[in-house]
Amino acid sequence: MTRAESARWGVAVDSPTEERNPRTVDLDVVDTLELLGLINAEDQLVPGAVAATLPALARLVDGAAERVRAGGAVHYVGAGTSGRIAVVDAAELLPTFRLEEGVVTAHLAGGPPAIIRAAENVEDDTTAGRRDLGEVGEHDVVIGLAASGRTPYVAGALAHASEQGAFTALITSNPRSRLLGSVDVEIVVDTGPEALTGSTRMKSATAQKLVLHSFSTALMVRLGRTWSNLMVSMVATNQKLRARTVTILHQATGLDRATCESLLEQADGDLKVALVMSLADTDTSSARAALDSAGGVVRAAVQPLTTRTPSRRDP
Known part of the structure:
Protein backbone atom coordinates (compact mmCIF):
# COMPACT_ATOMS: atom_id res chain seq x y z
CA MET A 1 0.00 0.00 0.00
CA THR A 2 1.45 3.34 -1.03
CA ARG A 3 1.04 6.49 1.05
CA ALA A 4 -1.64 7.68 -1.42
CA GLU A 5 -3.54 4.39 -1.05
CA SER A 6 -3.28 4.52 2.72
CA ALA A 7 -4.71 8.02 2.75
CA ARG A 8 -7.66 6.93 0.57
CA TRP A 9 -8.45 3.97 2.81
CA GLY A 10 -7.78 5.84 6.06
CA VAL A 11 -4.95 3.50 7.05
CA ALA A 12 -1.89 5.03 8.73
CA VAL A 13 1.34 4.01 6.98
CA ASP A 14 4.23 5.94 8.48
CA SER A 15 7.07 3.74 7.26
CA PRO A 16 8.18 2.60 3.79
CA THR A 17 8.50 -0.91 5.24
CA GLU A 18 4.70 -1.02 5.54
CA GLU A 19 3.95 0.20 2.03
CA ARG A 20 2.89 -2.16 -0.74
CA ASN A 21 5.63 -3.01 -3.21
CA PRO A 22 4.47 -2.47 -6.83
CA ARG A 23 7.23 -4.77 -8.12
CA THR A 24 5.94 -7.85 -6.31
CA VAL A 25 2.14 -7.67 -6.59
CA ASP A 26 2.10 -10.98 -8.52
CA LEU A 27 4.06 -12.79 -5.82
CA ASP A 28 1.37 -15.44 -5.35
CA VAL A 29 0.64 -16.21 -9.02
CA VAL A 30 4.07 -16.52 -10.65
CA ASP A 31 5.94 -19.82 -10.75
CA THR A 32 8.41 -20.64 -7.98
CA LEU A 33 11.54 -19.64 -9.89
CA GLU A 34 10.10 -16.23 -10.72
CA LEU A 35 8.88 -15.86 -7.13
CA LEU A 36 12.39 -16.41 -5.86
CA GLY A 37 13.73 -14.05 -8.51
CA LEU A 38 11.41 -11.28 -7.30
CA ILE A 39 12.62 -11.73 -3.72
CA ASN A 40 16.24 -11.84 -4.84
CA ALA A 41 15.84 -8.67 -6.89
CA GLU A 42 14.61 -6.85 -3.78
CA ASP A 43 17.48 -8.29 -1.71
CA GLN A 44 19.97 -6.85 -4.18
CA LEU A 45 18.81 -3.34 -3.27
CA VAL A 46 20.05 -3.71 0.30
CA PRO A 47 23.85 -3.30 -0.07
CA GLY A 48 23.41 0.00 -1.91
CA ALA A 49 21.11 1.29 0.82
CA VAL A 50 23.67 0.25 3.44
CA ALA A 51 26.49 1.96 1.51
CA ALA A 52 24.67 5.29 1.79
CA THR A 53 24.87 5.05 5.60
CA LEU A 54 28.63 4.44 5.87
CA PRO A 55 29.61 8.00 6.93
CA ALA A 56 27.17 7.80 9.84
CA LEU A 57 28.28 4.26 10.64
CA ALA A 58 31.91 5.40 10.75
CA ARG A 59 31.00 8.03 13.35
CA LEU A 60 29.31 5.34 15.42
CA VAL A 61 32.34 3.02 15.22
CA ASP A 62 34.76 5.77 16.23
CA GLY A 63 32.51 6.95 19.05
CA ALA A 64 32.09 3.41 20.35
CA ALA A 65 35.82 2.64 20.15
CA GLU A 66 36.64 5.75 22.17
CA ARG A 67 34.16 4.82 24.89
CA VAL A 68 35.09 1.14 25.07
CA ARG A 69 38.77 2.08 25.45
CA ALA A 70 37.69 4.26 28.38
CA GLY A 71 35.93 1.33 30.05
CA GLY A 72 32.47 1.76 28.59
CA ALA A 73 30.22 -0.86 27.00
CA VAL A 74 28.07 -1.19 23.91
CA HIS A 75 24.40 -2.14 24.23
CA TYR A 76 22.21 -3.34 21.36
CA VAL A 77 18.45 -2.97 21.90
CA GLY A 78 15.74 -4.51 19.75
CA ALA A 79 12.53 -6.49 19.57
CA GLY A 80 11.55 -9.44 17.40
CA THR A 81 13.82 -10.08 14.43
CA SER A 82 15.87 -6.96 15.15
CA GLY A 83 16.61 -8.12 18.67
CA ARG A 84 17.48 -11.65 17.56
CA ILE A 85 19.97 -10.32 15.02
CA ALA A 86 21.50 -8.23 17.80
CA VAL A 87 21.78 -11.28 20.08
CA VAL A 88 23.59 -13.29 17.41
CA ASP A 89 26.03 -10.49 16.59
CA ALA A 90 26.92 -9.86 20.24
CA ALA A 91 27.30 -13.57 21.05
CA GLU A 92 29.69 -14.23 18.18
CA LEU A 93 32.15 -11.54 19.29
CA LEU A 94 33.25 -13.51 22.35
CA PRO A 95 34.83 -16.52 20.55
CA THR A 96 35.79 -14.66 17.37
CA PHE A 97 37.67 -11.83 19.07
CA ARG A 98 38.20 -13.14 22.62
CA LEU A 99 36.00 -10.26 23.74
CA GLU A 100 35.29 -10.05 27.44
CA GLU A 101 31.68 -10.58 28.51
CA GLY A 102 29.76 -7.35 28.99
CA VAL A 103 31.68 -5.25 26.47
CA VAL A 104 28.96 -5.76 23.84
CA THR A 105 25.56 -6.84 25.17
CA ALA A 106 22.27 -7.41 23.35
CA HIS A 107 18.93 -6.64 24.99
CA LEU A 108 15.97 -8.43 23.39
CA ALA A 109 12.42 -7.48 24.33
CA GLY A 110 11.03 -10.45 26.24
CA GLY A 111 14.46 -11.74 27.22
CA PRO A 112 15.99 -15.14 26.33
CA PRO A 113 12.64 -16.93 25.75
CA ALA A 114 11.90 -14.52 22.89
CA ILE A 115 14.95 -15.80 20.99
CA ILE A 116 13.21 -19.03 19.99
CA ARG A 117 9.54 -18.12 20.44
CA GLU A 138 27.70 8.32 30.21
CA HIS A 139 30.63 6.17 29.06
CA ASP A 140 28.37 3.64 27.33
CA VAL A 141 26.92 3.31 23.83
CA VAL A 142 23.31 2.32 23.20
CA ILE A 143 22.25 1.26 19.69
CA GLY A 144 18.55 0.84 19.03
CA LEU A 145 17.40 -1.38 16.17
CA ALA A 146 13.89 -0.74 14.87
CA ALA A 147 13.01 -1.40 11.24
CA SER A 148 9.81 0.62 11.55
CA GLY A 149 11.53 3.24 13.69
CA ARG A 150 8.76 3.29 16.26
CA THR A 151 9.21 0.26 18.56
CA PRO A 152 8.23 1.41 22.09
CA TYR A 153 10.69 -0.96 23.80
CA VAL A 154 13.54 0.58 21.79
CA ALA A 155 12.19 4.10 22.30
CA GLY A 156 12.15 3.61 26.07
CA ALA A 157 15.71 2.27 26.11
CA LEU A 158 17.05 5.12 23.97
CA ALA A 159 15.23 7.76 26.04
CA HIS A 160 16.71 6.38 29.26
CA ALA A 161 20.18 6.15 27.70
CA SER A 162 20.02 9.77 26.55
CA GLU A 163 18.93 10.90 30.01
CA GLN A 164 21.99 9.14 31.47
CA GLY A 165 24.34 10.84 28.99
CA ALA A 166 25.12 7.71 26.94
CA PHE A 167 26.13 7.91 23.27
CA THR A 168 23.07 6.79 21.31
CA ALA A 169 22.31 5.57 17.79
CA LEU A 170 19.30 4.31 15.86
CA ILE A 171 19.41 1.77 13.02
CA THR A 172 16.14 1.93 11.09
CA SER A 173 14.65 1.48 7.64
CA ASN A 174 12.20 4.33 8.16
CA PRO A 175 13.36 7.83 7.08
CA ARG A 176 10.23 9.19 8.78
CA SER A 177 10.90 7.63 12.18
CA ARG A 178 9.87 9.81 15.10
CA LEU A 179 12.94 8.62 16.97
CA LEU A 180 15.23 10.40 14.53
CA GLY A 181 16.50 13.63 16.02
CA SER A 182 16.63 12.14 19.51
CA VAL A 183 19.86 10.16 19.03
CA ASP A 184 23.50 11.10 18.43
CA VAL A 185 23.91 9.00 15.26
CA GLU A 186 21.13 8.22 12.79
CA ILE A 187 21.64 5.21 10.52
CA VAL A 188 18.71 5.13 8.11
CA VAL A 189 18.93 2.22 5.67
CA ASP A 190 16.12 3.08 3.28
CA THR A 191 15.34 -0.35 1.83
CA GLY A 192 11.82 0.62 0.78
CA PRO A 193 8.76 -1.66 0.73
CA GLU A 194 9.32 -5.33 1.44
CA ALA A 195 8.71 -8.02 -1.18
CA LEU A 196 6.01 -9.28 1.18
CA THR A 197 4.31 -6.19 2.56
CA GLY A 198 5.28 -5.44 6.13
CA SER A 199 7.56 -8.47 6.56
CA THR A 200 10.58 -6.68 7.95
CA ARG A 201 12.35 -10.01 8.51
CA MET A 202 13.29 -9.65 4.84
CA LYS A 203 15.16 -6.60 3.44
CA SER A 204 15.07 -4.59 6.65
CA ALA A 205 16.53 -7.47 8.66
CA THR A 206 19.18 -8.11 6.02
CA ALA A 207 20.17 -4.45 6.23
CA GLN A 208 20.41 -4.64 10.02
CA LYS A 209 22.60 -7.72 9.79
CA LEU A 210 24.94 -5.98 7.33
CA VAL A 211 25.13 -2.84 9.44
CA LEU A 212 25.69 -4.67 12.73
CA HIS A 213 28.38 -7.04 11.52
CA SER A 214 30.16 -4.14 9.79
CA PHE A 215 29.92 -2.10 12.99
CA SER A 216 31.14 -4.83 15.32
CA THR A 217 33.93 -6.00 13.01
CA ALA A 218 35.17 -2.44 12.49
CA LEU A 219 34.99 -1.86 16.25
CA MET A 220 37.11 -4.97 16.91
CA VAL A 221 39.66 -3.80 14.32
CA ARG A 222 39.85 -0.37 15.96
CA LEU A 223 40.34 -2.04 19.36
CA GLY A 224 43.31 -4.05 18.06
CA ARG A 225 41.61 -7.43 18.07
CA THR A 226 42.94 -8.23 14.58
CA TRP A 227 46.28 -8.15 12.76
CA SER A 228 46.06 -7.17 9.11
CA ASN A 229 42.86 -8.92 8.02
CA LEU A 230 43.41 -11.95 10.25
CA MET A 231 41.45 -13.05 13.34
CA VAL A 232 44.36 -13.29 15.75
CA SER A 233 42.25 -12.96 18.92
CA MET A 234 39.99 -15.94 18.32
CA VAL A 235 39.39 -18.60 20.97
CA ALA A 236 40.25 -22.09 19.68
CA THR A 237 37.67 -24.20 21.51
CA ASN A 238 37.43 -27.14 19.10
CA GLN A 239 39.48 -29.08 16.57
CA LYS A 240 38.32 -26.95 13.62
CA LEU A 241 39.29 -23.71 15.34
CA ARG A 242 42.62 -25.09 16.55
CA ALA A 243 43.44 -25.97 12.95
CA ARG A 244 42.39 -22.47 11.93
CA THR A 245 44.87 -20.90 14.37
CA VAL A 246 47.66 -22.83 12.66
CA THR A 247 46.44 -21.65 9.26
CA ILE A 248 46.23 -18.02 10.41
CA LEU A 249 49.75 -18.13 11.87
CA HIS A 250 51.01 -19.65 8.62
CA GLN A 251 49.25 -16.93 6.58
CA ALA A 252 50.67 -14.20 8.82
CA THR A 253 54.26 -15.39 8.90
CA GLY A 254 54.85 -17.66 5.92
CA LEU A 255 56.27 -20.31 8.26
CA ASP A 256 55.50 -23.97 7.57
CA ARG A 257 52.67 -25.57 9.51
CA ALA A 258 54.94 -27.70 11.68
CA THR A 259 56.80 -24.62 12.87
CA CYS A 260 53.49 -22.82 13.46
CA GLU A 261 52.23 -25.73 15.54
CA SER A 262 55.43 -25.62 17.60
CA LEU A 263 55.10 -21.88 18.21
CA LEU A 264 51.48 -22.26 19.28
CA GLU A 265 52.42 -25.06 21.65
CA GLN A 266 55.07 -22.84 23.24
CA ALA A 267 52.48 -20.05 23.51
CA ASP A 268 49.92 -22.36 25.17
CA GLY A 269 47.69 -21.96 22.14
CA ASP A 270 47.61 -18.15 22.30
CA LEU A 271 47.73 -17.05 18.67
CA LYS A 272 48.72 -13.45 19.47
CA VAL A 273 51.65 -14.57 21.59
CA ALA A 274 52.83 -16.97 18.88
CA LEU A 275 52.52 -14.24 16.26
CA VAL A 276 54.57 -11.75 18.29
CA MET A 277 57.17 -14.44 18.95
CA SER A 278 57.54 -14.97 15.22
CA LEU A 279 57.40 -11.36 14.06
CA ALA A 280 59.78 -10.10 16.74
CA ASP A 281 61.91 -13.25 16.93
CA THR A 282 61.50 -13.36 20.69
CA ASP A 283 60.58 -15.80 23.45
CA THR A 284 57.21 -16.54 25.01
CA SER A 285 57.58 -14.44 28.15
CA SER A 286 58.83 -11.40 26.24
CA ALA A 287 55.96 -11.70 23.77
CA ARG A 288 53.39 -11.91 26.57
CA ALA A 289 54.89 -8.93 28.38
CA ALA A 290 54.93 -6.86 25.19
CA LEU A 291 51.29 -7.67 24.49
CA ASP A 292 50.30 -6.77 28.04
CA SER A 293 52.06 -3.42 27.72
CA ALA A 294 50.44 -2.80 24.34
CA GLY A 295 46.93 -3.58 25.49
CA GLY A 296 46.88 -6.74 23.39
CA VAL A 297 47.55 -4.96 20.08
CA VAL A 298 50.01 -7.04 18.04
CA ARG A 299 51.49 -4.20 15.98
CA ALA A 300 52.09 -2.09 19.07
CA ALA A 301 53.64 -5.06 20.87
CA VAL A 302 56.05 -5.87 18.05
CA GLN A 303 57.34 -2.33 17.50
CA PRO A 304 59.48 -1.95 20.64
CA LEU A 305 60.82 -5.50 20.34
CA THR A 306 62.40 -5.13 16.95
CA THR A 307 63.72 -2.64 14.47
CA ARG A 308 64.05 -5.21 11.72
CA THR A 309 63.38 -4.27 8.12
CA PRO A 310 59.86 -5.28 7.08
CA SER A 311 59.91 -8.55 5.20
CA ARG A 312 57.75 -9.99 2.48
CA ARG A 313 55.67 -11.60 5.23
CA ASP A 314 54.40 -8.23 6.40
CA PRO A 315 51.11 -7.03 4.88
Whole structure:
Protein backbone atom coordinates (compact mmCIF):
# COMPACT_ATOMS: atom_id res chain seq x y z
CA MET A 1 0.00 0.00 0.00
CA THR A 2 1.45 3.34 -1.03
CA ARG A 3 1.04 6.49 1.05
CA ALA A 4 -1.64 7.68 -1.42
CA GLU A 5 -3.54 4.39 -1.05
CA SER A 6 -3.28 4.52 2.72
CA ALA A 7 -4.71 8.02 2.75
CA ARG A 8 -7.66 6.93 0.57
CA TRP A 9 -8.45 3.97 2.81
CA GLY A 10 -7.78 5.84 6.06
CA VAL A 11 -4.95 3.50 7.05
CA ALA A 12 -1.89 5.03 8.73
CA VAL A 13 1.34 4.01 6.98
CA ASP A 14 4.23 5.94 8.48
CA SER A 15 7.07 3.74 7.26
CA PRO A 16 8.18 2.60 3.79
CA THR A 17 8.50 -0.91 5.24
CA GLU A 18 4.70 -1.02 5.54
CA GLU A 19 3.95 0.20 2.03
CA ARG A 20 2.89 -2.16 -0.74
CA ASN A 21 5.63 -3.01 -3.21
CA PRO A 22 4.47 -2.47 -6.83
CA ARG A 23 7.23 -4.77 -8.12
CA THR A 24 5.94 -7.85 -6.31
CA VAL A 25 2.14 -7.67 -6.59
CA ASP A 26 2.10 -10.98 -8.52
CA LEU A 27 4.06 -12.79 -5.82
CA ASP A 28 1.37 -15.44 -5.35
CA VAL A 29 0.64 -16.21 -9.02
CA VAL A 30 4.07 -16.52 -10.65
CA ASP A 31 5.94 -19.82 -10.75
CA THR A 32 8.41 -20.64 -7.98
CA LEU A 33 11.54 -19.64 -9.89
CA GLU A 34 10.10 -16.23 -10.72
CA LEU A 35 8.88 -15.86 -7.13
CA LEU A 36 12.39 -16.41 -5.86
CA GLY A 37 13.73 -14.05 -8.51
CA LEU A 38 11.41 -11.28 -7.30
CA ILE A 39 12.62 -11.73 -3.72
CA ASN A 40 16.24 -11.84 -4.84
CA ALA A 41 15.84 -8.67 -6.89
CA GLU A 42 14.61 -6.85 -3.78
CA ASP A 43 17.48 -8.29 -1.71
CA GLN A 44 19.97 -6.85 -4.18
CA LEU A 45 18.81 -3.34 -3.27
CA VAL A 46 20.05 -3.71 0.30
CA PRO A 47 23.85 -3.30 -0.07
CA GLY A 48 23.41 0.00 -1.91
CA ALA A 49 21.11 1.29 0.82
CA VAL A 50 23.67 0.25 3.44
CA ALA A 51 26.49 1.96 1.51
CA ALA A 52 24.67 5.29 1.79
CA THR A 53 24.87 5.05 5.60
CA LEU A 54 28.63 4.44 5.87
CA PRO A 55 29.61 8.00 6.93
CA ALA A 56 27.17 7.80 9.84
CA LEU A 57 28.28 4.26 10.64
CA ALA A 58 31.91 5.40 10.75
CA ARG A 59 31.00 8.03 13.35
CA LEU A 60 29.31 5.34 15.42
CA VAL A 61 32.34 3.02 15.22
CA ASP A 62 34.76 5.77 16.23
CA GLY A 63 32.51 6.95 19.05
CA ALA A 64 32.09 3.41 20.35
CA ALA A 65 35.82 2.64 20.15
CA GLU A 66 36.64 5.75 22.17
CA ARG A 67 34.16 4.82 24.89
CA VAL A 68 35.09 1.14 25.07
CA ARG A 69 38.77 2.08 25.45
CA ALA A 70 37.69 4.26 28.38
CA GLY A 71 35.93 1.33 30.05
CA GLY A 72 32.47 1.76 28.59
CA ALA A 73 30.22 -0.86 27.00
CA VAL A 74 28.07 -1.19 23.91
CA HIS A 75 24.40 -2.14 24.23
CA TYR A 76 22.21 -3.34 21.36
CA VAL A 77 18.45 -2.97 21.90
CA GLY A 78 15.74 -4.51 19.75
CA ALA A 79 12.53 -6.49 19.57
CA GLY A 80 11.55 -9.44 17.40
CA THR A 81 13.82 -10.08 14.43
CA SER A 82 15.87 -6.96 15.15
CA GLY A 83 16.61 -8.12 18.67
CA ARG A 84 17.48 -11.65 17.56
CA ILE A 85 19.97 -10.32 15.02
CA ALA A 86 21.50 -8.23 17.80
CA VAL A 87 21.78 -11.28 20.08
CA VAL A 88 23.59 -13.29 17.41
CA ASP A 89 26.03 -10.49 16.59
CA ALA A 90 26.92 -9.86 20.24
CA ALA A 91 27.30 -13.57 21.05
CA GLU A 92 29.69 -14.23 18.18
CA LEU A 93 32.15 -11.54 19.29
CA LEU A 94 33.25 -13.51 22.35
CA PRO A 95 34.83 -16.52 20.55
CA THR A 96 35.79 -14.66 17.37
CA PHE A 97 37.67 -11.83 19.07
CA ARG A 98 38.20 -13.14 22.62
CA LEU A 99 36.00 -10.26 23.74
CA GLU A 100 35.29 -10.05 27.44
CA GLU A 101 31.68 -10.58 28.51
CA GLY A 102 29.76 -7.35 28.99
CA VAL A 103 31.68 -5.25 26.47
CA VAL A 104 28.96 -5.76 23.84
CA THR A 105 25.56 -6.84 25.17
CA ALA A 106 22.27 -7.41 23.35
CA HIS A 107 18.93 -6.64 24.99
CA LEU A 108 15.97 -8.43 23.39
CA ALA A 109 12.42 -7.48 24.33
CA GLY A 110 11.03 -10.45 26.24
CA GLY A 111 14.46 -11.74 27.22
CA PRO A 112 15.99 -15.14 26.33
CA PRO A 113 12.64 -16.93 25.75
CA ALA A 114 11.90 -14.52 22.89
CA ILE A 115 14.95 -15.80 20.99
CA ILE A 116 13.21 -19.03 19.99
CA ARG A 117 9.54 -18.12 20.44
CA ALA A 118 7.92 -14.99 19.04
CA ALA A 119 6.72 -12.62 21.75
CA GLU A 120 5.63 -9.66 19.69
CA ASN A 121 3.51 -8.01 22.40
CA VAL A 122 6.54 -7.28 24.58
CA GLU A 123 7.88 -4.75 22.07
CA ASP A 124 5.13 -2.34 23.15
CA ASP A 125 6.53 -2.02 26.69
CA THR A 126 8.39 1.29 26.94
CA THR A 127 9.03 0.76 30.64
CA ALA A 128 10.75 -2.56 29.97
CA GLY A 129 13.16 -0.81 27.59
CA ARG A 130 14.06 1.67 30.31
CA ARG A 131 14.40 -1.06 32.92
CA ASP A 132 16.63 -3.29 30.78
CA LEU A 133 19.05 -0.38 30.25
CA GLY A 134 18.87 0.67 33.89
CA GLU A 135 22.60 0.71 34.64
CA VAL A 136 23.79 2.40 31.46
CA GLY A 137 25.99 5.47 31.98
CA GLU A 138 27.70 8.32 30.21
CA HIS A 139 30.63 6.17 29.06
CA ASP A 140 28.37 3.64 27.33
CA VAL A 141 26.92 3.31 23.83
CA VAL A 142 23.31 2.32 23.20
CA ILE A 143 22.25 1.26 19.69
CA GLY A 144 18.55 0.84 19.03
CA LEU A 145 17.40 -1.38 16.17
CA ALA A 146 13.89 -0.74 14.87
CA ALA A 147 13.01 -1.40 11.24
CA SER A 148 9.81 0.62 11.55
CA GLY A 149 11.53 3.24 13.69
CA ARG A 150 8.76 3.29 16.26
CA THR A 151 9.21 0.26 18.56
CA PRO A 152 8.23 1.41 22.09
CA TYR A 153 10.69 -0.96 23.80
CA VAL A 154 13.54 0.58 21.79
CA ALA A 155 12.19 4.10 22.30
CA GLY A 156 12.15 3.61 26.07
CA ALA A 157 15.71 2.27 26.11
CA LEU A 158 17.05 5.12 23.97
CA ALA A 159 15.23 7.76 26.04
CA HIS A 160 16.71 6.38 29.26
CA ALA A 161 20.18 6.15 27.70
CA SER A 162 20.02 9.77 26.55
CA GLU A 163 18.93 10.90 30.01
CA GLN A 164 21.99 9.14 31.47
CA GLY A 165 24.34 10.84 28.99
CA ALA A 166 25.12 7.71 26.94
CA PHE A 167 26.13 7.91 23.27
CA THR A 168 23.07 6.79 21.31
CA ALA A 169 22.31 5.57 17.79
CA LEU A 170 19.30 4.31 15.86
CA ILE A 171 19.41 1.77 13.02
CA THR A 172 16.14 1.93 11.09
CA SER A 173 14.65 1.48 7.64
CA ASN A 174 12.20 4.33 8.16
CA PRO A 175 13.36 7.83 7.08
CA ARG A 176 10.23 9.19 8.78
CA SER A 177 10.90 7.63 12.18
CA ARG A 178 9.87 9.81 15.10
CA LEU A 179 12.94 8.62 16.97
CA LEU A 180 15.23 10.40 14.53
CA GLY A 181 16.50 13.63 16.02
CA SER A 182 16.63 12.14 19.51
CA VAL A 183 19.86 10.16 19.03
CA ASP A 184 23.50 11.10 18.43
CA VAL A 185 23.91 9.00 15.26
CA GLU A 186 21.13 8.22 12.79
CA ILE A 187 21.64 5.21 10.52
CA VAL A 188 18.71 5.13 8.11
CA VAL A 189 18.93 2.22 5.67
CA ASP A 190 16.12 3.08 3.28
CA THR A 191 15.34 -0.35 1.83
CA GLY A 192 11.82 0.62 0.78
CA PRO A 193 8.76 -1.66 0.73
CA GLU A 194 9.32 -5.33 1.44
CA ALA A 195 8.71 -8.02 -1.18
CA LEU A 196 6.01 -9.28 1.18
CA THR A 197 4.31 -6.19 2.56
CA GLY A 198 5.28 -5.44 6.13
CA SER A 199 7.56 -8.47 6.56
CA THR A 200 10.58 -6.68 7.95
CA ARG A 201 12.35 -10.01 8.51
CA MET A 202 13.29 -9.65 4.84
CA LYS A 203 15.16 -6.60 3.44
CA SER A 204 15.07 -4.59 6.65
CA ALA A 205 16.53 -7.47 8.66
CA THR A 206 19.18 -8.11 6.02
CA ALA A 207 20.17 -4.45 6.23
CA GLN A 208 20.41 -4.64 10.02
CA LYS A 209 22.60 -7.72 9.79
CA LEU A 210 24.94 -5.98 7.33
CA VAL A 211 25.13 -2.84 9.44
CA LEU A 212 25.69 -4.67 12.73
CA HIS A 213 28.38 -7.04 11.52
CA SER A 214 30.16 -4.14 9.79
CA PHE A 215 29.92 -2.10 12.99
CA SER A 216 31.14 -4.83 15.32
CA THR A 217 33.93 -6.00 13.01
CA ALA A 218 35.17 -2.44 12.49
CA LEU A 219 34.99 -1.86 16.25
CA MET A 220 37.11 -4.97 16.91
CA VAL A 221 39.66 -3.80 14.32
CA ARG A 222 39.85 -0.37 15.96
CA LEU A 223 40.34 -2.04 19.36
CA GLY A 224 43.31 -4.05 18.06
CA ARG A 225 41.61 -7.43 18.07
CA THR A 226 42.94 -8.23 14.58
CA TRP A 227 46.28 -8.15 12.76
CA SER A 228 46.06 -7.17 9.11
CA ASN A 229 42.86 -8.92 8.02
CA LEU A 230 43.41 -11.95 10.25
CA MET A 231 41.45 -13.05 13.34
CA VAL A 232 44.36 -13.29 15.75
CA SER A 233 42.25 -12.96 18.92
CA MET A 234 39.99 -15.94 18.32
CA VAL A 235 39.39 -18.60 20.97
CA ALA A 236 40.25 -22.09 19.68
CA THR A 237 37.67 -24.20 21.51
CA ASN A 238 37.43 -27.14 19.10
CA GLN A 239 39.48 -29.08 16.57
CA LYS A 240 38.32 -26.95 13.62
CA LEU A 241 39.29 -23.71 15.34
CA ARG A 242 42.62 -25.09 16.55
CA ALA A 243 43.44 -25.97 12.95
CA ARG A 244 42.39 -22.47 11.93
CA THR A 245 44.87 -20.90 14.37
CA VAL A 246 47.66 -22.83 12.66
CA THR A 247 46.44 -21.65 9.26
CA ILE A 248 46.23 -18.02 10.41
CA LEU A 249 49.75 -18.13 11.87
CA HIS A 250 51.01 -19.65 8.62
CA GLN A 251 49.25 -16.93 6.58
CA ALA A 252 50.67 -14.20 8.82
CA THR A 253 54.26 -15.39 8.90
CA GLY A 254 54.85 -17.66 5.92
CA LEU A 255 56.27 -20.31 8.26
CA ASP A 256 55.50 -23.97 7.57
CA ARG A 257 52.67 -25.57 9.51
CA ALA A 258 54.94 -27.70 11.68
CA THR A 259 56.80 -24.62 12.87
CA CYS A 260 53.49 -22.82 13.46
CA GLU A 261 52.23 -25.73 15.54
CA SER A 262 55.43 -25.62 17.60
CA LEU A 263 55.10 -21.88 18.21
CA LEU A 264 51.48 -22.26 19.28
CA GLU A 265 52.42 -25.06 21.65
CA GLN A 266 55.07 -22.84 23.24
CA ALA A 267 52.48 -20.05 23.51
CA ASP A 268 49.92 -22.36 25.17
CA GLY A 269 47.69 -21.96 22.14
CA ASP A 270 47.61 -18.15 22.30
CA LEU A 271 47.73 -17.05 18.67
CA LYS A 272 48.72 -13.45 19.47
CA VAL A 273 51.65 -14.57 21.59
CA ALA A 274 52.83 -16.97 18.88
CA LEU A 275 52.52 -14.24 16.26
CA VAL A 276 54.57 -11.75 18.29
CA MET A 277 57.17 -14.44 18.95
CA SER A 278 57.54 -14.97 15.22
CA LEU A 279 57.40 -11.36 14.06
CA ALA A 280 59.78 -10.10 16.74
CA ASP A 281 61.91 -13.25 16.93
CA THR A 282 61.50 -13.36 20.69
CA ASP A 283 60.58 -15.80 23.45
CA THR A 284 57.21 -16.54 25.01
CA SER A 285 57.58 -14.44 28.15
CA SER A 286 58.83 -11.40 26.24
CA ALA A 287 55.96 -11.70 23.77
CA ARG A 288 53.39 -11.91 26.57
CA ALA A 289 54.89 -8.93 28.38
CA ALA A 290 54.93 -6.86 25.19
CA LEU A 291 51.29 -7.67 24.49
CA ASP A 292 50.30 -6.77 28.04
CA SER A 293 52.06 -3.42 27.72
CA ALA A 294 50.44 -2.80 24.34
CA GLY A 295 46.93 -3.58 25.49
CA GLY A 296 46.88 -6.74 23.39
CA VAL A 297 47.55 -4.96 20.08
CA VAL A 298 50.01 -7.04 18.04
CA ARG A 299 51.49 -4.20 15.98
CA ALA A 300 52.09 -2.09 19.07
CA ALA A 301 53.64 -5.06 20.87
CA VAL A 302 56.05 -5.87 18.05
CA GLN A 303 57.34 -2.33 17.50
CA PRO A 304 59.48 -1.95 20.64
CA LEU A 305 60.82 -5.50 20.34
CA THR A 306 62.40 -5.13 16.95
CA THR A 307 63.72 -2.64 14.47
CA ARG A 308 64.05 -5.21 11.72
CA THR A 309 63.38 -4.27 8.12
CA PRO A 310 59.86 -5.28 7.08
CA SER A 311 59.91 -8.55 5.20
CA ARG A 312 57.75 -9.99 2.48
CA ARG A 313 55.67 -11.60 5.23
CA ASP A 314 54.40 -8.23 6.40
CA PRO A 315 51.11 -7.03 4.88
